[in-house]
Amino acid sequence: MTGAAHPLVGDIDVAVIGGGIVGSCLAGFLAEDGVGVALIDDGRIGGSNANAGSLHVQMQSRFMRLYPQNVPGMERQLPLYPKAVAFWQAMQARLGADFDLKMTGGLMVAESRDQLDFLKIKARRERELGLDVDVLDRAELDRIAPYFGPDVVGAEICANEGKLNPLLANAAIRRWIIEKGVVLVEGESAGPVRRERQGFIIETGNGRIKAGRVVLAAASGSKALAAGLGVAIPAEPEPLHMNITEAAAPLIGHLIQHADRMITLKQFGTGQIVIGGGWPAQLAGERRHPTVELASLVANATLAQHIVPRIAPLRIIRTWAGINTSVDGKGVLGPIGLVPGLFAAIPGDAGYTLGPLSARLVADMMLGRQPNEDVSPFSPDRFEAA
Numbered sequence: 001m002t003g004a005a006h007p008l009v010g011d012i013d014v015a016v017i018g019g020g021i022v023g024s025c026l027a028g029f030l031a032e033d034g035v036g037v038a039l040i041d042d043g044r045i046g047g048s049n050a051n052a053g054s055l056h057v058q059m060q061s062r063f064m065r066l067y068p069q070n071v072p073g074m075e076r077q078l079p080l081y082p083k084a085v086a087f088w089q090a091m092q093a094r095l096g097a098d099f100d101l102k103m104t105g106g107l108m109v110a111e112s113r114d115q116l117d118f119l120k121i122k123a124r125r126e127r128e129l130g131l132d133v134d135v136l137d138r139a140e141l142d143r144i145a146p147y148f149g150p151d152v153v154g155a156e157i158c159a160n161e162g163k164l165n166p167l168l169a170n171a172a173i174r175r176w177i178i179e180k181g182v183v184l185v186e187g188e189s190a191g192p193v194r195r196e197r198q199g200f201i202i203e204t205g206n207g208r209i210k211a212g213r214v215v216l217a218a219a220s221g222s223k224a225l226a227a228g229l230g231v232a233i234p235a236e237p238e239p240l241h242m243n244i245t246e247a248a249a250p251l252i253g254h255l256i257q258h259a260d261r262m263i264t265l266k267q268f269g270t271g272q273i274v275i276g277g278g279w280p281a282q283l284a285g286e287r288r289h290p291t292v293e294l295a296s297l298v299a300n301a302t303l304a305q306h307i308v309p310r311i312a313p314l315r316i317i318r319t320w321a322g323i324n325t326s327v328d329g330k331g332v333l334g335p336i337g338l339v340p341g342l343f344a345a346i347p348g349d350a351g352y353t354l355g356p357l358s359a360r361l362v363a364d365m366m367l368g369r370q371p372n373e374d375v376s377p378f379s380p381d382r383f384e385a386a
């Protein structure tokens, strides 16, 4: 079929490639302003349809440990996180939807003096960068979260962290963008993308789409699409593991993380406890499908019940894997200087938290408006040409 116009959309103002949280919100914001938008997504499991729903604000020790070279980038991105959480709240109100969004704060626990000292240094730095954080000893912690295991000695608390249920949020955002007239091209891989004298030609398995402008919102899939146009975006896939338990009575209010070990824990309004934190999955087979590893399931569940022993009797009813994307600790947002009309929209670490706000910033740039934030640190032009 290549060569023929795509049956759903032959010619469009903007083609957004990648229908995760960033691409979807961006398509919605552009469509609200009267721009004709096609959103092309291959239907594979990415980040937005697999994530844990943590609304992160404080720096995650996992990223600091794994990618110490990215810490300056993470610090540059840090002030955006509380704003991104507030943006999620505004988004829920604006859509008149219920995302099961709770702003209950987040606790990063320590199990040794060394870990607590690390949290004190981290909190000091984060306060300098404008975050509302504090470090609690065990007695103070027990007053607000009396369920931790005996080894926990204290925690960093971050007031404006929270959680939401991504299944509810994604469904509401999908309804909103359909209502706004975004053309959904689903289950089709986009690429290669070719620059024409005016605009772009995007090949899909089902025909060609001609677009005035193109946005690469395809997470790690953006790397190959950009490379085809001579642009470097070093976005790498990171397959990760997740679990969810059966429902339990309300126990855990906060978003829970660890100073030194890979764990996130939270309880949804359904009573289910979502357990994640960055345990690896694998990209299996020819299609590199994100696939669960038994070792991650066992280690993740064991650690969860060590941190909160009262969840030990709960049964895990589902495990799954998704693909996170890692760049350099910062988002990749805005026009690509080398290719006029080409834009990138890739959030930084904890990209679901950052998703809607990142989309807003790119939409504003595309609509010729001054974004509300200084977007210069996130320019795609910081990478060398491919």
Ligand SMILES: Cc1cc2nc3c(=O)[nH]c(=O)nc-3n(C[C@H](O)[C@H](O)[C@H](O)COP(=O)(O)OP(=O)(O)OC[C@H]3O[C@@H](n4cnc5c(N)ncnc54)[C@H](O)[C@@H]3O)c2cc1C
Pocket: 017, 018, 019, 020, 021, 022, 023, 040, 041, 042, 043, 044, 045, 046, 047, 048, 049, 050, 051, 052, 053, 054, 055, 056, 188, 189, 190, 191, 217, 218, 219, 220, 221, 222, 225, 238, 239, 240, 241, 242, 276, 321, 322, 323, 324, 325, 345, 346, 347, 348, 349, 350, 351, 352, 353, 354, 355
């Ligand atoms: C298991 C897991 C748990 C996570 N938990 C959290 C969390 O609790 N909180 C948080 O803030 N973040 C979390 N993250 C990170 C977060 O999910 C991602 O950073 C975020 O969802 C990325 O959004 P996105 O729209 O940029 O990309 P994605 O949601 O990955 O969407 C990109 C889409 O583009 C598609 N695509 C790629 N190439 C092409 C192509 N050529 N043609 C068409 N389509 C294409 C992909 O298949 C995908 O559907 C988690 C990630 C994982 C994997």
